[in-house]
Structures are given as structure tokens and as C-alpha cells.
Amino acid sequence: MNTPFVEVDLSKVRDNTRTIVARLKRRGVSVSAVTKAVCGHPAIAQAMLDAGASGLAESRINNVKTLRDAGMACPITLIRTPMLSQIDQVVKICDASYNTEIVVINALATAAIQQGRVHGIILMIELGDLREGILPKDLIAVADQVVNMPGVALIGLGANFACLSGLAPTVAQMAVLSDLADETESQCGLLLKLVSGGNSANLPWALGCHAVGRVNDLRIGEAILLGVDPVTGKPIMGMYNDAFTLVAEVIETDSKSTPRADNSADPALIKLHLVPDSEDTTRLILAIGHQDIDVAGLTLPAGCRLAGASSDHLVMATSHPPPNVGTQMRFQMNYSALMHAFAAPDIITKLLNDQTPQNTRPNGGHTDYLALV
Numbered sequence: 001m002n003t004p005f006v007e008v009d010l011s012k013v014r015d016n017t018r019t020i021v022a023r024l025k026r027r028g029v030s031v032s033a034v035t036k037a038v039c040g041h042p043a044i045a046q047a048m049l050d051a052g053a054s055g056l057a058e059s060r061i062n063n064v065k066t067l068r069d070a071g072m073a074c075p076i077t078l079i080r081t082p083m084l085s086q087i088d089q090v091v092k093i094c095d096a097s098y099n100t101e102i103v104v105i106n107a108l109a110t111a112a113i114q115q116g117r118v119h120g121i122i123l124m125i126e127l128g129d130l131r132e133g134i135l136p137k138d139l140i141a142v143a144d145q146v147v148n149m150p151g152v153a154l155i156g157l158g159a160n161f162a163c164l165s166g167l168a169p170t171v172a173q174m175a176v177l178s179d180l181a182d183e184t185e186s187q188c189g190l191l192l193k194l195v196s197g198g199n200s201a202n203l204p205w206a207l208g209c210h211a212v213g214r215v216n217d218l219r220i221g222e223a224i225l226l227g228v229d230p231v232t233g234k235p236i237m238g239m240y241n242d243a244f245t246l247v248a249e250v251i252e253t254d255s256k257s258t259p260r261a262d263n264s265a266d267p268a269l270i271k272l273h274l275v276p277d278s279e280d281t282t283r284l285i286l287a288i289g290h291q292d293i294d295v296a297g298l299t300l301p302a303g304c305r306l307a308g309a310s311s312d313h314l315v316m317a318t319s320h321p322p323p324n325v326g327t328q329m330r331f332q333m334n335y336s337a338l339m340h341a342f343a344a345p346d347i348i349t350k351l352l353n354d355q356t357p358q359n360t361r362p363n364g365g366h367t368d369y370l371a372l373v
């Protein structure tokens with residue numbers, strides 16, 4: 001196997017999905033599995049669906065294309081508001097999308113009529129993350145326009161937390177979302193089938209003791225993939241944290257003396273983390289670097305310390321006897337490292353416990369998608 005690669009244990013992805021799906025099901029909440037961190041990898045997406053996710057949610061149309069090209073016909077919702085330059089594609093390969101701009105919804109409606117489809121619209125409401133969203137005071141006016149627009153159907157409301165603010169949602173913010181769902185229904189005279197409360201940061205709220213109100217769906221990525229709560233970074237009980245492992249190869253081992261202090265260099269450009277009088281005199285160089293991954297998001301093997309990294313090299317220091325050149329070393333990754341690893345062209349994916357027989361997946365050609373609307 002060529003290195004570097006990410007080893008993906010699909011049985012752990014399935015297990016994590018099953019755990020979250022079961023816990024949320026008791027609260028009447030479904031799981032839309034978010035595939036953006038793994039760039040819409042079809043086998044990982046399939047593992048999430050096999051374990052009970054009700055559909056997929058993606059932020060990038062290219063990743064949706066990857067899923068559709070692999071023959072996946074499940075509901076896929078675009079969770080980043082569509083770009084005007086990609087409207088035709090969005091209508092063609094996504095059942096629904098999250099939206100905040102009436103000009104975009106108008107374009108989706110025009111494209112949907114041209115394509116003979118009805119595109120589902122979920123209105124994203126700003127409730128405190130200060131990223132995307134319609135202000136609550138403007139919601140009814142926007143919803144009214146969508147309801148009266150042929151080519152699109154208003155199917156739900158959504159909110160998002162913690163992505164920009166780093167703050168988990170409060171009980172009060174979630175109650176506002178439920179109230180807005182009730183108000184939209186009574187003012188616009190329709191039933192909203194989806195109230196998507198947020199992402200992995202909503203889990204402590206959703207699994208807490210108070211009522212979930214109108215929320216009947218969460219969009220979950222990080223908690224399934226890494227088994228951690230994104231707000232605290234802490235592991236979630238009963239979940240695997242090691243479904244993904246980065247494997248990189250040692251290309252040099254040596255001991256190098258500490259370089260002399262040279263104050264002509266710009267401190268901001270020095271990439272070496274020197275530990276004075278350190279016992280860790282053996283250095284390992286691995287063939288991976290900033291171009292591939294977020295080095296700061298790696299958990300190094302026990303007994304190793306990061307000495308520095310450049311575009312293509314990762315240098316570690318250790319007091320242990322050095323491994324041989326050619327040795328493969330294993331790293332756990334946080335969300336940022338995971339997402340960069342999947343987007344890196346030189347890192348390949350190695351699947352463990354893949355249960356989907358390749359020949360059962362319809363391939364290429366025309367696919368009829370299950371419509372959400």
C-alpha cells in the first residue's frame with residue numbers, strides 16, 4: 001500500500017452512526033449524515049446510511065457529484081446556500097437545499113421549472129452563530145414569497161450553531177426555533193416536514209432532559225466520524241474516536257545537534273520547535289507535510305514530540321530507539337486534520353470492513369433520485 005493513506009474502519013463509522021441514530025430516535029429526531037469532511041466519499045456515506053442515517057447532507061456540489069456518480073440515490077441536501085453559478089447542478093442532483101437569499105431561491109425555482117422538477121427549500125435562520133441565516137424578524141416575509149413561488153416547495157426550517165461562534169446552542173435559542181416553526185405554519189398555512197436544529201454541537205441539548213420541541217432532525221458530521229463533541233473537543237461516551245487513522249512513512253532517522261541561535265531569522269518563519277536540553281535527540285522525518293494535512297491537528301504516537309513541519313516533511317523527536325526507514329507510523333486526527341487529509345490528492349483512502357459489494361451499487365449513467373418533496 002502506498003503511503004500516506006487514511007485507514008477508515010467502516011465498522012466504527014457504522015457503529016458511531018447507529019449509536020447516535022438510536023439515541024436521537026428516542027427523542028423523535030432523525031440524523032442527516034454530513035459527508036463534507038470526507039469529501040463525499042461514497043463508501044463512508046453508505047456506511048452512515050446503512051447504520052440508519054435518514055439521508056445525506058453536503059456543503060459542496062462537487063462532493064454531491066461524487067456521491068451521485070457512485071450511484072447513490074438517497075436524499076441529498078445541500079447545507080451551504082447554493083452559489084448562483086451552480087444553480088442548475090444543485091437542482092439536478094440535490095433534492096433540497098438550505099437557503100438564506102431570495103435571489104438564490106428565485107434562481108432555483110426558475111431552474112427547477114426548466115428541468116421539470118420541484119426543488120425543496122429549507123430556510124436557514126440566524127439564531128446566534130452569526131454565520132448564515134435569515135433574521136427571525138424577516139422569516140415570515142421570506143417564507144411567504146417561497147410558498148408562492150412555483151418550482152420550489154418550502155419543506156422546512158434550519159438553524160446552525162457553534163461553527164463560527166464556537167458556542168453551543170442554549171435551551172432558549174432552541175425554543176425560539178420551535179416557535180418560529182409554529183409561527184411559519186400558522187402564518188403561511190402549511191406544514192413544515194423538517195425542522196433541522198443544527199449540527200454535532202446540538203447533541204448535548206438534544207440528548208438533555210428538556211423537550212426538543214419542533215426539532216425533528218440534526219445534521220451530524222463530526223460526532224459520527226470522530227466521536228467527539230465539537231464544542232468541548234471531548235469524546236462522546238460509547239463512541240469510537242479512532243475510525244480514521246493517518247499512516248505516514250519514515251524517510252530519515254538521525255540525531256541532529258540543536259542549531260545555534262541565529263537572530264537574523266524572522267521568528268515567525270522559524271518552523272522548528274526547539275526544546276532546550278531535551279533528551280529527545282533522535283529525529284524522525286516523515287514524508288507528509290503542511291501541503292497534505294493540518295499538522296497541529298495530529299495526535300503523535302506515544303513517546304514522540306513535534307519538532308517541526310514544512311510543506312512536505314514532518315519532523316518528530318523521540319528518546320526511543322528510532323524505527324527503521326520505511327516504517328509506517330500512525331496518527332489520530334482532529335476534524336481539521338481529517339478534512340485536510342481527505343482533500344489532499346496525495347493521501348489515498350484504505351477501507352476496512354467495507355460491506356457493500358461493489359456490484360450492487362448502480363454505476364454511472366442516469367439515476368432517478370428519491371425526491372424529498
Ligand SMILES: *Cc1c(COP(=O)(O)O)cnc(C)c1O
Pocket residue numbers: 034036059079080160163198199200201219220221222223230
Ligand atoms: C458542517 C455543517 C454541519 C455538520 O457539522 P458537524 O459539527 O460536523 O456535525 C451541519 N450543518 C451545517 C450547515 C454545516 O455547515
